[in-house]
Amino acid sequence: MEIKLCSLLPLSLCFFLLFNCCFAQIEQQQGFLSERLQQQHRRGRPRTDCRIQSLSAREPTRKFDSExxxxxxxxxxSEEFECAGVAAVRNVIxxxxxxxxxxxxxxxxxxxxKGSGLLGTVIPGCAETFESPQRERSMRGQESREGESQYRTGGDRHQKVRQFRQGDVLALPAGVTLWFYNNGQDRLVTVALLDTSNPTNQLDQQFRHFFLAGNPNPREQSGSRYEEEIRARREQEQGEQPQRRQSGNLFDGFEQDLLADVFNVDQELVRNLQGREDQRxxxxxxxxFDVLSPEFEEEEEEEEQSHRQRREREHEGRRGSQPNGLEETICTMRLRENLGRPSRADVYxxxxxxxxxxxxxxxxxxxxLQLSAERGVLYQNAxxxxxxxxxxxxxxxxxxxxGRIxxxxxxxxxxxxxxxxxxxxxxxxxxxAVVKKAGNQGLEYIAFKTNEQAxxxxxAGRLSAIRAMPEEVLMNSYQISRQEARSLKYNREExxxxxxRRSSRGYSTRAMEYALTAVEAFLKA
Incomplete structure (x- = not known):
């Protein structure tokens, strides 16, 4: 019996190693397949050939005033937004x-x-985990039938509400109901990038808001004249009668009798639900506005950061980056990460x-989401x-x-x-290829990227393509001496x-022209 067990041990070890290798290859192939499918999807969706001859630093063109x-x-x-398959929106609350x-x-x-506030998300199938203290007291106080009635009507239940502040990045899936509230003392300014070419959007690349309340677009400040002219020209060519522009919420499109029956409420409440007369x-x-939400404290932030670092250390060395389904569920998944603190910098x-x-x-x-982000802070003339x-x-x-880009x-x-x-x-x-140079006041930016692992x-620099190439390649490519090739490779250790460099404006301009010339030479080589 001992001889049989000893002979089976090497065989079991071989099967174990074989299965591990197979699983590793399958996981790696799945990762490559996912990357390939994502890129194929993004290539197939844009409506232009992306033959970009010039780019522009753009500001918003449409503005909707609210209360x-x-x-x-x-x-x-615009051509560049269509090519990238994205849309952008900015809210000032x-x-x-x-x-x-x-x-x-x-x-x-x-x-x-800028600012701080509350984010509410409603994810289908997730429990209402936030309960007001009043309901809990009514439950403890009475266990009778009357007490149960007070429990149902005396308090409120809702899904998790998250506090956010300046420097946070919020990751928000498609189709999830959202609301924001400014509970601070300053204006709340948010900027968002929406990936309209993402596989979750199976319509066209038009960015669509679906509001559940109010009258979202009662008056537009500027910028829609072009779209109105296109719409009027299309209606004229097709022989259609001009239609009244709809700007209400989703409930505005349903019949009042049907909504009254669905919610079991009267007609007056249904009219408020549709918001046709709402001009806010x-x-x-x-x-x-009194919503149950944990306080945003520094101790909670430090605890969350410590937990994240510990989890990263535990996952270090594991194969692949695909989630295993056990770390987080969609109902408890983190949606927020702060990029505003210098202590969280990856390059410093x-x-x-x-x-x-x-x-x-x-x-x-x-x-x-298949998205990622980068926040950069460049000091004066950096x-x-x-x-x-x-x-x-x-x-x-x-x-x-x-700055200059x-x-x-x-x-x-x-x-x-x-x-x-x-x-x-x-x-x-x-x-x-892109190069950024800060001005005299410095330059700060946030970059949204259309890949979850951009x-x-x-x-240039210590980790650059130039430094990684042999000197002979540089000498023959650029027709330079060995000393010049070494200067290209090793003059920058960052x-x-x-x-x-604290220098004159003329030198800064020459430095930028030199950088541009180097980029052009590399791309043409």
């Missing part, structure tokens, strides 16, 4: 302002530019600035190494300061070379953020 704030949209018909409940047809990454817009004032240069990245390793829900995004489009939003295309042509300022947005297509490849 307690306003909403702005970037031109979704006054204190005690409530952005009405709604859902979108595409997943989004939302960055808190999509952001309304809510002075008496005390003389140049810091870069913080957010991908699916740090926030697992990004695996489903330069970020020229690089290209290997597997994603990058949409830059300027948070603060000014240059973008170079595949033919070595400069498609963007201009100053950027706060509030502007710039689309950098995949594989286009990767970049720098052209990684991606280079310290700025």
């Amino acid at each position: 307690a704030g306003f909403t702005e949209f970037w031109d979704r018909n 006054q204190p005690q302002g409530l952005l009405l409940p709604h859902y979108n047809n595409a997943p989004q990454l939302l960055y808190i530019v 817009g999509r952001i309304v004032r809510a002075e008496n 240069n005390p003389r140049g600035g810091h870069i913080s990245t957010l991908n699916s390793h740090k926030l697992p829900i990004l695996n489903f 330069v970020m190494a020229p690089l290209w995004n290997m597997n994603a489009h990058s949409i830059l939003y300027i948070l603060r300061g000014t 240059q973008v170079v295309g595949d033919a070595g042509n400069c498609v963007f070379n201009d100053e950027v300022r706060e509030g502007q947005m710039l689309v950098v297509p995949q594989n286009f 990767m970049t490849s720098p052209l 990684t991606t953020v280079f310290a700025g």
Whole structure:
């Protein structure tokens, strides 16, 4: 018996190693297949050939005023936004302002530019885990039938409400009902990127808001004249009668009798539900707003950070990055990550600035959204190494300061070379090389990327493509001496953020021209 067991032991070990190798290969193939399907899907959806000859740093073109704030949209018909398959929106919410409940047809990454507030999400199938204290006391006080009635009517239940603040990134899936409330003392400013080319959006690439309350668009400030002219021309060509523009919520389209029957309420309440006479817009004032939510405290943040670091250490060394289904469920999944703290930087240069990245390793829900983000802070005159995004489009939003950005295309042509300022947005297509130089006041930005694990490849610095190539390749490619090749490779020891030089404006301009020339030469080689 002992001899049989000894002979089976090596055989069992062989099967164990074989199965592990097979599972590792299957997991790796699934990862590559997922990446390939995502890229194929994104290539098939855009309506243009992405033959971009020039880019523009754009500001919002449409504005909708509301009672307690306003909403702005970037031109979704611009060539670069169509090519990237994205849309962008900015909300400015006054204190005690409530952005009405709604859902979108595409997943989004939302960055808190300024202020703080509450986020409410309604995820189908998830329990109402937040209960007001009044209900709990009524339950403990009475266990009779009368007490049960008081329990049903005396309190409130709802799904989890999350507190957020400046510097947070919120990951919000498509089709999930959302609302925002500004419970702070300052204005709440948010900017969001919506991935209309995501597989979850199976319609066209039009960005759609579906509001569940109010009258979202009672009056538009500017920017819709072009769309109105197109709509009128189309109606004239098709021989249709002009129709009244609908701007209500979803309930406005249903018959009142049907809604009264569905909710078992009277007609007057149904009219409030439809909001046809509501002129407050999509952001309304809510002075008496008492929602159950845990306080946002520094201790909770530190505890969450410690838990995240411990979990990352536990997962370190494991194969692949696909979730195993046991770490988090959709009902308890984290939707928020802060990128505003310098201590969370992934790249840090005390003389140049810091870069913080957010991908699916740090926030697992990004695996489903297929999005990621990067926040950059460049000090005065600092330069970020020229690089290209290997597997994603990058949409830059300027948070603060000014700077100069240059973008170079595949033919070595400069498609963007201009100053950027706060509030502007710039689309950098995949594989286009980009270099950023901060102005005298520094430059801060948030970059939304259309891949959950976006990767970049720098052209200068310690981890660059130039440094990784042999000297002979550089000498023959650029027709330079060995000493010049070594200068290209080793003159910069930083990684991606280079310290700025306190010099004249003329030198700064020459430095940018030299960087652009180097990028063009590399792309043409």
